[in-house]
Amino acid sequence: MTTTTDIRTNMSIVWNGHTWLVLMAQFVNPGKGSAFTRAKLRNLRTGQVVENTFRSGEAVELAEVENKRCQYLYNDGTNYVFMGNDDYEQFSLDKDFLGDATKYLIDGTEVYAMYIDGNPVSIQLPPKMAFKVISTPPGVRGDTASGGSKEATIETGAVVKVPLFIEEGETIRVNTETGAYDGKAN
Numbered sequence: 001m002t003t004t005t006d007i008r009t010n011m012s013i014v015w016n017g018h019t020w021l022v023l024m025a026q027f028v029n030p031g032k033g034s035a036f037t038r039a040k041l042r043n044l045r046t047g048q049v050v051e052n053t054f055r056s057g058e059a060v061e062l063a064e065v066e067n068k069r070c071q072y073l074y075n076d077g078t079n080y081v082f083m084g085n086d087d088y089e090q091f092s093l094d095k096d097f098l099g100d101a102t103k104y105l106i107d108g109t110e111v112y113a114m115y116i117d118g119n120p121v122s123i124q125l126p127p128k129m130a131f132k133v134i135s136t137p138p139g140v141r142g143d144t145a146s147g148g149s150k151e152a153t154i155e156t157g158a159v160v161k162v163p164l165f166i167e168e169g170e171t172i173r174v175n176t177e178t179g180a181y182d183g184k185a186n
Contacts, residue, residue, distance in 0.1 A: 004037045004054035010124055012063035019044045019063045021122055044121040047096045066115040072105050091120045101125050103158035104176045125176040130185035131155050132171050139164030
């Protein structure tokens with residue numbers, strides 16, 4: 001058991017008799033009234049996504065989840081296929097269960113698969129990953145007074161906001177939880 005103030009992204013909880021993955025959690029402490037946690041949850045059995053507000057201090061049960069290291073193999077059009085690193089057993093997950101993670105999957109990517117009752121239900125990407133920029137408009141000197149950004153398409157097809165100095169062909173780091181640029185990759 002834990003309290004609602006401890007709810008974090010990628011945590012699995014039991015709520016209303018079902019197991020849920022926390023997609024987003026935000027603790028709010030308004031000036032008036034009591035604190036609460038606003039959360040976006042995905043049902044790990046049905047894929048349903050809901051938003052809920054938990055009152056501060058409510059007890060929440062943590063779900064029994066097993067994480068196994070695996071590797072992304074390919075997309076067959078509707079499902080994403082993975083292979084366990086220990087047992088070499090292959091399994092597939094529907095894109096609806098993976099959500100935004102599909103934006104960052106490259107063949108061979110090492111991820112953690114989340115298992116409930118022996119069945120894979122979701123994956124967790126590394127928090128930061130490196131991607132090659134395949135297209136971006138040139139940054140024009142003097143475009144902004146300070147900083148500035150432009151859109152860049154990475155090798156998976158996802159679009160990321162990057163600083164003006166990033167050019168096509170460069171490798172950048174992206175925060176897979178937020179989708180934000182995190183610096184140049186070495």
